[in-house]
Amino acid sequence: MTIKDIARLSRYSVSTVSRALNDHPDINQDTKKKILKIARDNNFVPNSNAIRLKAFEENSVVIIVKGEFNLFFSSLIEHLQFYIEKSGFRGFTNYIHTSENEIQTAIRVCAEQKPKGIVFLGGDIENFRKDFERINIPCVLCTAISLELDYPNLSCISADDLAGGAMAIKFLLEKGHRNIGIIGGDISTECSCQLRYEGCLKGFEEYGLSFDTDLYEYSSFDFNDSYNSVKRLIKRHPEITAIFSMSDVMAIGASTALMDMGYSVPEDISVIGFDGIEISKFFKPKITTFIQPQDKIAKKSIELLTSMINGKKPARVLLQTKLIERESVVEHMEVSNVSVQF
Amino acid sequence: MTIKDIARLSRYSVSTVSRALNDHPDINQDTKKKILKIARDNNFVPNSNAIRLKAFEENSVVIIVKGEFNLFFSSLIEHLQFYIEKSGFRGFTNYIHTSENEIQTAIRVCAEQKPKGIVFLGGDIENFRKDFERINIPCVLCTAISLELDYPNLSCISADDLAGGAMAIKFLLEKGHRNIGIIGGDISTECSCQLRYEGCLKGFEEYGLSFDTDLYEYSSFDFNDSYNSVKRLIKRHPEITAIFSMSDVMAIGASTALMDMGYSVPEDISVIGFDGIEISKFFKPKITTFIQPQDKIAKKSIELLTSMINGKKPARVLLQTKLIERESVVEHMEVSNVSVQF
DNA sequence: CTGAAAGCGCTTACAG
DNA sequence: CTGAAAGCGCTTACAG
Numbered sequence: 001m002t003i004k005d006i007a008r009l010s011r012y013s014v015s016t017v018s019r020a021l022n023d024h025p026d027i028n029q030d031t032k033k034k035i036l037k038i039a040r041d042n043n044f045v046p047n048s049n050a051i052r053l054k055a056f057e058e059n060s061v062v063i064i065v066k067g068e069f070n071l072f073f074s075s076l077i078e079h080l081q082f083y084i085e086k087s088g089f090r091g092f093t094n095y096i097h098t099s100e101n102e103i104q105t106a107i108r109v110c111a112e113q114k115p116k117g118i119v120f121l122g123g124d125i126e127n128f129r130k131d132f133e134r135i136n137i138p139c140v141l142c143t144a145i146s147l148e149l150d151y152p153n154l155s156c157i158s159a160d161d162l163a164g165g166a167m168a169i170k171f172l173l174e175k176g177h178r179n180i181g182i183i184g185g186d187i188s189t190e191c192s193c194q195l196r197y198e199g200c201l202k203g204f205e206e207y208g209l210s211f212d213t214d215l216y217e218y219s220s221f222d223f224n225d226s227y228n229s230v231k232r233l234i235k236r237h238p239e240i241t242a243i244f245s246m247s248d249v250m251a252i253g254a255s256t257a258l259m260d261m262g263y264s265v266p267e268d269i270s271v272i273g274f275d276g277i278e279i280s281k282f283f284k285p286k287i288t289t290f291i292q293p294q295d296k297i298a299k300k301s302i303e304l305l306t307s308m309i310n311g312k313k314p315a316r317v318l319l320q321t322k323l324i325e326r327e328s329v330v331e332h333m334e335v336s337n338v339s340v341q342f
Numbered sequence: 343m344t345i346k347d348i349a350r351l352s353r354y355s356v357s358t359v360s361r362a363l364n365d366h367p368d369i370n371q372d373t374k375k376k377i378l379k380i381a382r383d384n385n386f387v388p389n390s391n392a393i394r395l396k397a398f399e400e401n402s403v404v405i406i407v408k409g410e411f412n413l414f415f416s417s418l419i420e421h422l423q424f425y426i427e428k429s430g431f432r433g434f435t436n437y438i439h440t441s442e443n444e445i446q447t448a449i450r451v452c453a454e455q456k457p458k459g460i461v462f463l464g465g466d467i468e469n470f471r472k473d474f475e476r477i478n479i480p481c482v483l484c485t486a487i488s489l490e491l492d493y494p495n496l497s498c499i500s501a502d503d504l505a506g507g508a509m510a511i512k513f514l515l516e517k518g519h520r521n522i523g524i525i526g527g528d529i530s531t532e533c534s535c536q537l538r539y540e541g542c543l544k545g546f547e548e549y550g551l552s553f554d555t556d557l558y559e560y561s562s563f564d565f566n567d568s569y570n571s572v573k574r575l576i577k578r579h580p581e582i583t584a585i586f587s588m589s590d591v592m593a594i595g596a597s598t599a600l601m602d603m604g605y606s607v608p609e610d611i612s613v614i615g616f617d618g619i620e621i622s623k624f625f626k627p628k629i630t631t632f633i634q635p636q637d638k639i640a641k642k643s644i645e646l647l648t649s650m651i652n653g654k655k656p657a658r659v660l661l662q663t664k665l666i667e668r669e670s671v672v673e674h675m676e677v678s679n680v681s682v683q684f
Numbered sequence: 685c686t687g688a689a690a691g692c693g694c695t696t697a698c699a700g
Numbered sequence: 701c702t703g704a705a706a707g708c709g710c711t712t713a714c715a716g
């Protein structure tokens with residue numbers, strides 16, 4: 001059933017049928033009714049490949065999500081979708097695997113769908129540097145900020161990872177912890193991890209302390225992986241009394257590992273997370289964490305995008321994270337460890 | 343940059359360019375090389391709208407997922423994708439909101455993409471009954487089985503929800519629990535919840551007991567909602583010593599609520615879940631649950647689909663769930679409550 | 685091995 | 701208000 005069939009059945013031309021179907025103003029209301037009835041009766045579904053092939057001007061915004069199962073992104077998407085629709089666009093979400101190249105995907109999407117703009121959720125700075133110049137519609141990179149990325153059609157938005165990392169460490173130091181371990185992503189390639197890590201170093205510095213890099217353990221953003229990472233870390237450094245995990249998912253994996261090893265969290269070892277995803281407050285102990293302002297990130301992202309669509313210049317926006325004290329961090333009590341000396 | 347531009351640049355016809363780009367056998371290798379070089383040099387990306395508009399025979403399988411943030415589905419998708427590719431198809435995932443009609447989506451997808459088959463992850467039996475006849479390619483409904491759905495192009499696959507529900511209740515009864523609460527979805531519309539509920543009733547029956555429906559509390563498949571549901575349930579029935587939650591997400595929300603109310607899980611109240619999603623073993627206490635055989639479900643789904651694509655008849659497949667005892671259920675110790683009588 | 689032509693299903697100036 | 705025609709970017713018989 002195509003528009004042609006409807007034309008035949010209704011004895012109108014395809015042009016008129018098309019106009020009826022698309023709420024075109026220049027059409028007789030009776031004609032329109034007749035045509036719409038026939039379309040409905042025959043369960044007509046327009047072929048959007050054909051529509052898009054014609055329509056150079058899709059009124060859409062595409063979200064490209066790198067990493068299908070990132071709990072932080074999942075909920076951010078809902079917020080983004082809300083603001084996209086509020087701005088009068090249609091939102092399409094495109095999930096790609098971490099190993100895929102988001103810029104290649106964006107190029108394809110541009111060729112096919114001609115969206116008005118793209119929001120990247122996660123992205124590899126390297127991929128951007130290499131090929132972003134081939135994209136010429138407004139884009140927002142969310143959540144990562146890199147000064148190296150300087151294009152007239154790219155805005156960046158992110159939580160202040162540097163400040164967040166520093167705050168996390170200072171918070172633990174203030175609680176009396178001195179043996180602090182850190183688990184997080186690849187600090188040589190993952191932008192936000194790198195910044196959080198630098199923040200950590202700053203936090204130590206401000207207290208006149210330095211961080212022993214052997215207390216850092218790599219983990220992907222995954223329950224199982226962080227579970228194993230922490231086990232390795234604690235075996236190497238049983239003196240640790242607090243752990244900063246660069247995501248809540250990691251904090252949960254870490255806490256579970258610690259409890260399985262026989263430690264109490266937070267009594268024996270405190271754990272602090274990052275992100276503020278929903279599940280962090282359903283875990284026991286409830287995870288103390290830094291909340292990324294999801295709604296603000298989403299709102300601002302779409303503001304940036306629409307203003308660029310309207311010809312404005314791009315911008316870089318940094319948003320502050322907020323500490324939420326829950327149950328997984330406590331003050332470190334110095335156990336006096338003095339051996340009796342004669 | 344289109345195929346036409348490449349034709350102009352290469353001084354070949356569009357037909358030849360198309361053949362070069364598509365690995366067509368009837369083409370001179372030198373010609374092909376030249377054309378491919380030009381395509382690469384110009385970052386040519388084919389417009390897949392145009393391709394699909396032509397290609398009546400896409401070699402694809404579409405997964406339509408109802409409910410974007412269902413943790414059980416998320417991991418099932420990965421398995422499905424694996425088997426789809428293994429069978430030589432390309433897999434596309436289409437997320438729709440719970441309120442959207444999956445059959446309408448399928449009809450549109452058929453019109454646009456002409457896939458070889460569709461896998462539905464979740465679905466409303468009512469929608470199927472109303473409009474599925476309009477779909478004429480092989481489909482698999484996963485995970486729900488309804489005898490009312492009898493079409494030559496629809497297979498169903500599901501875990502044995504009825505048996506699972508019965509086993510859950512019998513397990514709790516065997517552990518000595520007699521005051522058992524249940525939280526789950528809408529048992530009048532959600533097929534799998536309905537079956538799990540019927541299973542529960544059977545479980546009680548086998549022990550010569552009956553279930554007081556006031557001990558059932560509705561919850562959506564969501565942390566927050568189950569958190570609140572359980573609070574309502576326990577306020578109404580403080581005598582409860584064990585809860586069956588129809589999903590692990592609910593079990594986690596429930597356990598958190600109980601602990602926040604001051605109960606110990608499982609010492610005061612045991613909680614058993616359903617699904618076997620990853621996070622259930624990272625929660626504290628680790629959730630005792632019934633594992634749905636995800637890999638088997640995925641494998642069998644694609645087997646069913648491909649055999650239908652090859653002209654075979656549809657089938658209904660029921661797979662057994664498996665109890666995994668972890669930490670959230672313990673034996674109920676009868677506290678003697680005898681008042682001294684004179 | 686290559687090219688000219690038709691056509692996939694739709695939209696949209698243009699003419700009336 | 702309506703229709704005939706061109707065209708979006710591609711593929712594929714058909715002819716040579």
